[in-house]
Amino acid sequence: MPTTERRSEAPSLTVEAKEPTSPNDPMAVRQTFARLILANLLVACAPTIVVGQDPAAGWHQLGGPIRNFQVNSAPLADTWPDGGPPTLWTRPLGEGYSSIVVAGDLLVTMYREEDDEVIIGLDAASGATRWRHAYPAPLAHNGYVDIWLNASGPGPYSTPLLAYGGVFAVGIDGALHALEAETGLVRWSVNLAERFELAEYNAFASSPLAFDGTVIVPLGGSGAGVVALNPASGAVVWRSEPFAVAPGSPVVITVEGRDQLVVVGQQELVGLDPDDGRLLWRHPHENELGLNLSMPVWGADGRLFMSSAYGGGSRMLTLSVIDGRTTPEEEWSTNRMRVHFTNALRVGGMVLGSSGDFGPAFLTALDASTGEELWRDRSFARAHLVYADDKVILVDEDGELALASVTNDGLDVHARHALLTENAWTPPTLVGRTLYVRDRKDILALDLGR
DSSP, X not given: OOEEOOTTSOOOOOOOOOOOOOOSOHHHHHHHHHHHHHOOSOOOOOOOOOOOOOGGGOBOSTTTTTTSSBOOOSOBOSSOOTTOSOEEEEXXXXXXXOOOEEETTEEEEEEEETTEEEEEXXXXXXXXXXXXXXXXXXXXXXTOOXXXXXXXXXXXXXXXXXXXXXXXXXXXXXXXXXXXXXXXXXXXXXXXXXXTTOSSOXXXXXXXXEETXXXXXXXXXXXSOEEEEOTTTOOEEEEOOOOOBOSSOOEEEEETTEEEEEEEBSSEEEEEOTTTOXXXXXXXXXXXXXXXXXXXXXXXXXXXXXXXXXXXEEEEEEEEEETTEEXXXXXXXXXXXXXXXXXXXXXXTEEEEEEOSSSOOEXXXXXXXXXXXXXXXXXXXXXEEEEETTEEEEEETTSEEEEEEEETTEEEEEEEEXXXXXXXXXXXXXXXXXXXXEOSSEEEEEEOBO
């Protein structure tokens, strides 16, 4: 059963470095490396509906205003010049795959600088540093070796949250920092692995979310479930019963008028009451490595989509509430779409996402009603997607940026430009007409307006 603590309780806080917990067994170490690398955060398959949003409202969390990678933007250009969309500014940043969150004139993200992780606040109009907060995060604590660092980079993987006047950011080892958004000063900090006694876990990659005066944080790639914290103090508001949490990020949905928290488990989807962490339902979503990396996609039609690589495939669920009890029912499943660590979109009656894991990942469209494959486009590598102004913005892992329209018959590419260097695994952020993108070296602001 979930445990609940009073919101006024004083927090237990620490920023001490934890002792290495990586096992000495070579097979266990290899498995940990694989999970660390493939747990790229950047996960986020999205809910579906674009509701009325102010283009100036910002992009406060992974997935945008309503955590679904869809936004009402300013009108976007239909084509770009030969050199790509105009660049407003660019600056070097550093390693990491954390996406970019924006509130007003403040832009926040995370990166690694040698043995430190850095949370940085930038001026959205110029890219100039407004504040930065660095803290120790030695790579040895996660058992990294050079071959994996060279292949995929050391993170951080999680995307910060802007809420309650603060920044809430989770590092690879579970260091959670709450900073004042305006100044970058520390409100409080806690090492989640130590605070919740996580004996075994993989790199923290899930991105926190805000709900009703709390910050909800999955406890890494552990078996310890989810916690909700007081944003002012870090005190525990509630803690769910233990279950194995995957790197994919959670999302809040509304089922028959009641909010539910959908959490990505290592072999299942789990529904919790976001008010107290109480278990509402669970449904199998198995894969070979326990690496469910993407975010669930909630549709206007009240159906829930989830997709994973490593044999996980895709499934569509209907959630019904009878006598106060939520029951998930699987409508269809298919292996024709296997979203890895990127995101999926519901666009009209289709589901759109890059399908594949270690090999090529082709942009694929499924019929949302039946799961039947509508088409497959092989011209892009694994891509993150944003939907705005009836167009799809794509950023693929090779660094290609594109603007396209989608129909049941295929992909119509209006413009594309090679812009970033691989691995470009960070989801793009769109606020108004400005697109923010990054790779492992630089961050750029682009003008996509007409």
